[in-house]
Amino acid sequence: EAFDNASFLVLPSLSEGLGRVIIEALSRSRPVLGTRVGGIVDLIEDDVNGVLVEPGDTAELTDALQTLLGDPSRVERLAAASRSSVQPWLLSPDEYAEQTHTLITRIARRRAERPRVLLVGRTRYRLPLSSSLRPKFEALGARLDLRVLASEASPFGGGSDPMFELVPPVRPRLVDGAAFYARLPFHVARLLRSFEPEVVIAQSPYEAVGVLIG
Secondary structure, eight states, X not given: OTTTTOSOEEEOOSSOSSOHHHHHHHHTTOOEEEESSTTHHXXXXXXXXEEEXXXXXXXXXXXXXXXHHTOHHHHHHXXXXXXXXXXGGOOOHHHHHHHXXXXXXXXXXXXXXXXXXXXXXXXXXXXXXXXXXXXXXHHHHHHSEEEEEEEESOTTOOOOOTTEEEEOOOSSGGGHHHHXXXXXXXHHHHHHHHTOOSEEEESSHHHHHHHHHO
């Protein structure tokens, strides 16, 4: 509903993986005003399906925002290209899992029917998984021996799932990110010993640093 009532999405991230919110916006023919970081540049082509600015440059962001708000015809042109640009990213859970499995078996040292894979990211999950996320991880779990190291959405915990190891959030929320990345190498090191994954997938360069240290 929020997307349907909006003309475009503004995502001024300083870091970003493959933003699901971007895919959702483009799927609804909403262009994106975002920064040139991480997965944003994989999804957004400047002045084609959105507008890109430098991260942290508030003056450039403000100027781009004012320009879009004052030029509805440009927003309409960007919106017209948004839906078609995201089509290659709209995979079914089985298609996504199969492509992931193909890539992992190509790079894994040991050929296995279900390679052991550790996925590391700061995505916040709530267990049990929602109906929108469950099919994706069920499809992945059918092809991979998967463990997910990520963040717990609630400080009070929730359900449990042997596929997930979730790090509880720290209060105040302002320091949660720093605390997560400070503890990440220790969590990774423990899982490298106990789980012995053949492949580790990091969702962003920040998680990759934690993996390398661990």
